[in-house]
Amino acid sequence: MNAFLYAATVLIWGSTWLAIYFQLGEVPVNVSVFYRFALAAILLLPWLWLTGKLQKADASDHRFMILQGACLFSFNFICFYTATQYVTSGLVAVVFSLATLFNAVNNRFFWKESIPAKVVFAGVVGTSGLVLLFLPELQNSGQNGVSLDTLKGLALACLGTYFFSLGNMVSKRNSLKGLSPITTNAYGMTYGTVILALILLATQQPLVLDTRPEYLGALFYLSVFGSIVGFTTYLTLVARLGANKAAYATVMFPVVALLLSSWFEGYQWQVTSFVGLGLTMLGNVIMNSEGIARYFSKKQVAA
Template sequence: MSASTVGESLFTPRNLAAFLLVSAIWGGTWLVIRDQISSVPPAWSIAYRFVVAAAGMFALAAFRGEPFRLARSGWPWAVALGIFQFSLNFGFVYNAEGFITSGLVAVMFALLVVPNALFGRLVLGQPIKSEFVLGSAIAAVGVAMLFAQEYRASPATLGEVLTGAALTVGGILSASIANIVQATEGAKRQPLLTLLAWSMLIGVGINAAYALVFEGPPQFDPRPEYTLGILYLGLAGSVVTFPLYYGLVRKVGAGQAAYSSVVVPIVAMILSTLFEGFVWGPLPAAGAAITLAGMVVAMRGRAAPPPRRATPEP
């Protein structure tokens, strides 16, 4: 990217509209996932989602003039993304929402920038500023407050709450590894949409194989809401948002575009309040505010742009 392609304001009407649309769509994916796992094993729902997403991504690649074929050098990166992003990451997230609310999973995922920075330091040599460490510590305190409220206000046992938290951490780490894969020079040399499309198909194969072994034959919920959820997650949650997000990265820079990580949990928590009965009070309100404030401090303290994200928030 040339210097001339970065420097626009995030607050121009077109850029702000794209930013808000991406944040709204990603914020809504968390609640839709909750419905997806209510009647169908998570692995099958994930497989269906990425059948739709891969088809849409191939169509978008064709429209953008990118090739269908992936070079031999691109397959290791596609396999890595298929495993860590489109299998492990989503497997952890879908299962986590069986234990804790979608809003809390989304808030925890705002902490994705933390392992991104740590792995970026270890693998890519990107420096970490003291402001980032301080902001991350503040955000961690806020997340702890939210989980304390979850344990106090919900019928879930402490073990279930901790299981949901552990699964979410697994998803965060898997997504972060995928982010680092996307940031490597070998992956960046591949056509982005083509690489993502094949990675999604690999994810479909892994999830379907896992589901066949551990969940039995394919299962599908005939409810219109389930089908619409698959389409929303596959098309809106992946195919629509990718070009918009990366367009923002090119225009306003990765730092400003990354502020979607603060807006997405706000949308998710609002939806969780409306549809999952999340109860607000002094403790969760303070926890959410502290978490988001910490993430703002952390992102402002980053010395280098974050690694390219392999996928939007689940």
Template sequence: MTEAAHPSRDHGPSLLTPGVLVPFIIVTVIWGSTWLVIRDQVSAVPASWSVAYRFLLASVAMAILARARGLSLWIGGRGIAFAACLGASQFMLNFNFVYRAEMVLTSGVVAVFYALLLIPNSLLAWLTFRQPVSRNFIIGSVIAVTGVVLLFLREYRYADVAPGAVLEGIALCFCGLMAASVSNVMQGAPIARRLPIISVLAWAMLLGGLMDSALAWIVAGPPVFDTRLGYIAGIAYLAVAGSVVTFPLYFRLIQQIGAGRAAYTGVLTPVIAMLLSTLFEGYRWSTLAVVGALLSVAGMVIAMRAKPSR
């Protein structure tokens, strides 16, 4: 990986350049579909074991990808320690909270909440690296978040679960959101910019998967596996498409355009997730949901057109 500019100087390319827009679209479309698959993953297998299977398999696939590209898997002691922290925040804490949230909320609701990732990402990036944001980015973010709030209000009013379960799901989403944001902002650290991201992710997924396994054994007992073809295919899809394909692209986006702007993948993601939820979970669109979705997309377009502050 070539050395990038210092994280405090956000001189990254426009979000509309092909080198940024194409991976942005790939990540958004794939992650928009993963929420629905996760819903099935927690139907018969304890959440922590499903998370463990996903990232243990993903670590093997990521290691194969690294070697296929001629990258060394040895990243040194400090690199492995960094990967362990990344694995704990992203692939253990974040996903355990996400999977548990989907046990009480629909996939669309959880995806909507995660669209707010741009807020802690931007705040933590500013606090840690003083990464600036432009006025248009702030305006676009306010519009998009307003849309997300409308989507969430619709879900809160009409969700077919008890209000207490909704609040429990919100709390789980919030904890996962903060864990994900920490791992996102870690990509601005100098060590993350020096090491090959695919090799780092191979270690992070392996170590995170082992942590998931330890947690699963503690909270759910010995391994449980669902032999249904749908479950096995879901594990493979989440591991390969939802992890090996997307995380290198996403973390590279963070290093190119900053954690706040990269998190805009999460604004369009819930719209895709809700479209799929309409087809497979019986989600019903209301005027509030339509307005919220339109505002989310409009705000994202405004923010994407904003040039980085100097």
């Protein structure tokens, strides 16, 4: 079951970055994110209520689900969508793979879990790979020799990933309270939509709609598969295995995302790109080596 959840999460989320790219254009970032989670919430919450699968939650649970909505279904995606305006979606996905490192640090801070030495080593390896991956993008013929737009994209992607990690910590709390990921997702997406609506009202941003088939198709894919299915499979992994091991699914995100970015966005592979991607993935593998070894040992026993 865990293997299926990993595969589904990787394939879905590895492809959502390209769908985000197709949404860039005349519709402002905040509006696109609002449409995505408004549609997801409209589809998910009533369905759970009508089928009797929506769990009851107290006021304290709802406060945490509001926080989950802010971290997982609004602020983080505003960062990701905006970052994709400066760098390719595949590179944003690579930054997102560092969620394993952020989760380790946040687990220490919020849940008092120790940070193993291998996590520090893995962080150094993964960060080195990230620098190499972004090195060609950072090169610029300008006087400073560095692309400020690329730095903006990198910073926004890192901030979005940190919001995502905070959402993992909140999801862990909700799971420990006995709330299922599908319930917390339904409420979280609803609260995230309300937060986004308040942002649009505060900024007096009109609702612009792009009627191109590629935009509407991307919106449907991101709402149903990227949000409802993808977050449910991922947060189920968080509930079953913990945030650190669940984040191992991000190891394969960059491979899927960069391949799609090469075909659709014209991402150019260089030697440093291959080395950087390899180091980033190696860092994630090192961080999760214990879980990987246990998984294969179980396979051998079963055989």
